[in-house]
Amino acid sequence: MMDQSKKNKITSDLLKPIGITKTFHIWMGFLTLSLAVCLYAYMFQLDKGLVVTGLRDYVSWGMYISNFVFFVATSLIGMLISAVLGLSGVKWASPLARIAEIIALAFAAVAGLVIVSDMGHPERLLNVFMYGRLQSPIVWDVTVVTVYVLISALLLYIPLIPDFKICHEKLVDIPKPLRNIYKLLSLNWKGTEDQEKLLKKSVWILSILIIPVALAIHTVTSWLFASTSRVGWDSTIFGPYFVTGAFVSGTAAVIIAMFFYRNSYKLQDYITELHFDKMGKLLVLVSLVYLYFNLNEFMVPGYKMKKFDATHLHALFAGRYAIMFWLVQIVGLILPILFLLFGKMRKPLPMTVIAVAVLLGAWFKRYIIVVPTMEHPYLPIQNVPMNFKFYTPTLIETFVSLAPFILVLMIITILSKVVPIIPIQETIEHHEESK
Amino acid sequence: MCEKEDNSKNKSRREFLQNIGIIGLGSVLAGSAIFAGFNYDRKKTNAQRIKVLTAENELLEIDKNDTTKVARFKAENLTFLQKRGREGIKGKRWVMVVDLSKCRNARKCMSACQNAHHLRPEQHHINVLKMQESKGTPPFYMAKPCQHCDNPPCVAVCPVDATFKRPDGIVLIDNERCIGCRFCIAACPYSARVFNWAEPLNSEEDKDLTYDVELNVPQRKGTISKCLFSADRLREGKMPYCVSACPNGVYYFGDENEDAVTNGTTKETVRFSKLLEDNAGYRLMPELGTEPRVYYLPAKNRTSPYEDKDKPEASEHLDSSHA
DSSP states (O other): OOOHHHHHHHHHHHHTSSOOOHHHHHHHHHHHHHHHHHHHHHHHHHHHHHGOOOSSSSSSSSSHHHHHHHHHHHTHHIIIIIIIIIIIIITTTGGGGGHHHHHHHHHHHHHHHHHHHOOGGGGGTTHHHHHTTTTTTTHHHHHHHHHHHHHHHHHHHHGGHHHHHHHHHOOOOHHHHHHHHHHHHHHTTOOHHHHHHHHHHHHHHHHHHHHHHHHHHHHHHHHHHHHSSOOTTOOTTHHHHHHHHHHHHHHHHHHHHHHHHHHTTTOOTTTHHHHHHHHHHHHHHHHHHHHHHHHHHHHHHHOOOOOHHHHHHHHHSTTTHHHHIIIIIIIIIIIHHHHHTSSGGGSSSHHHHHHHHHHHHHHHHHHHHHHHHHHSSSSSSHHHHHHHHGGOOOHHHHHHHHHHHHHHHHHHHHHHHHSOOHHHHHHHHHHHHHH | OHHHOOOOOOOOHHHHHHHHHHHHHHHHHHHHHHHHHHHHHHHHSOOEEEEEEEEESSEEEEEGGGOOOOOOOOOOOOHHHHHHHOEEEEEEEEEEEEEEEGGGOHHHHHHHHHHHHTTTTTOOEEEEEOOOOSSSSSSEEEEEEEOOOOSSSHHHSSSSSSSEEEHHHHHEETTTOOOOOOOHHHHHHTEEEEEOOOOOOHHHHHHOOOTTTTTTTTOOTSSEEEETTTTHHHTTOOOOHHHHHHHSOOOOEEEEGEEHHHHHHHOOEEHHHHHHHHHHHBBBBBGGOOOSEEEEEESOOOOOOOGGGGGGHHHHTTOOOOO
């Protein structure tokens, strides 16, 4: 049995971030202000119509849809870390499971809002449920994303039950109503053997359930494109191409979150250099798989250079999108793989810098998947103004696209202030086991 | 125990009295209803018989007193127009033939269409393109309306059934249903669809009009618009706007079931199958399996040459480095 003082230290360390501080006020104030600016931009779009964006009849999907794909992609990490690694008994990943679930939940929930910002008639959203046609991939997407958000929320909540009990017991300084909320959320947890068993079993079932659902959300998202016959989208590997790409951006997001949580909440003893080292290796692995899919996606049509493929690939390799394309592939994928092969680079600071590059690359990669294809339809674009032929996002559009990022930051900040982001109960158990 | 029995006795007595009351009231009501019924029937004998046209197109003769007004359906009622717009015109399979050898790029089709559907100058339901298939092959003018595919990718992807395929072959859009997701634009390989990015051209003048699915007017901000094969004109037995407007005899339009198409300019009616057979008719991108209802006759023995000034634009699309 572990001595009580050690147990107390773990508990107090992990409970320390909970509670409102001055920094929290400043940070949330800044986020709220920025969100207000973005919402103003969206109100403007609602009033004037989507004409305030750079979208037109030929490139009719742009930054919003790229953003949507990026958010769905990043949310997939919850499944990789808590389910795949959890089920295969990888011990080092368990302290990170909650961070991964928070990211999954935040990104998936916000993804639903991103798609609304792209709609010409957002007030008709309910039509999707009233008149929904099962043949449409959009209906599949709405269904699986909703299910994923629900399961992710459960996967976040259920392992939290014992910790809510601890919160209720130990957080004596907080107002009584808040303490009672913790009590309510702990569902009368007593830590009996039956309860432990039930909790383990629920988490186990959810972990299994979330794997096909997570695969489905991003496969279906890829089908929004692959179900058309457009050049650049008409691909049979789009499902796995998107899913593997999702793991890259999600892993990068978790690394960045780890870095900021660790430093601002003084969690150096719990999110250790070992965790960064392992996450770095994971990032190399998923990036290599993604690189392999990239090779297939561009090399195969690039070798044949069929008439319409040629126009599209030319724009990517040497034309209008060349700089973005090569930056994404080299700085966002190949260089990170090479750097992270060295142990020195898998230290917190350098790796966070690399993860930022990977995450930025991942965002622009979605842009490169969505936009250039729409600029290259089968029939020529004629008898329309110049801005119909080439897409450039507007300032309004950029602000509206920033809003979901601000929302995600708000969600992960607030969650980290109300729940322990490192599982307390589990950490104590691990220490006991390792003795 | 004893108290409980007492209670139940009391209860049954109360129930009995209640039941008597209900039965009594019921008989009075029933009696008066029968009396009213007799009275009503006596009055009815000298009422007139009237003719009623049902929704199934049956003419019935009934007693005027038997009718109850449910709603007043004017011809321009929205629900009626939406229903009629989805049903299409019975027994028809509309088809269009575009004879490229006669097209001189007059663009009268484009302006007639834009006027009819209240479109902005950059919005095309029908667009005359300067085409060239590959380097070294001759350029030609090609009018391109919606292809009204029998296997329409746009209809397949629509999440809310706002765009639909009618039994008479026409693909329409209901802009009262459309959510503006633009998946149909992404799915259409012929770039046939346009979107109302801003407030439509005539939104002020049109605001009191009832929306007609078969004309797609008034246009609505945030929804799709597209070629309708002028479904409103077909209902009146007229040719589509573009077909009638063409001065050069490019368009034939008609019913595949009758195997007959009529030229919009010369009004000459010919066998549809023979027209295709004699002139090597073809369809756009048949390899995609979309089964268009628009057929093309190649630009052979042109009635006028392709203009030199239009050559660069035709070849622009071929140059892969252009992008």
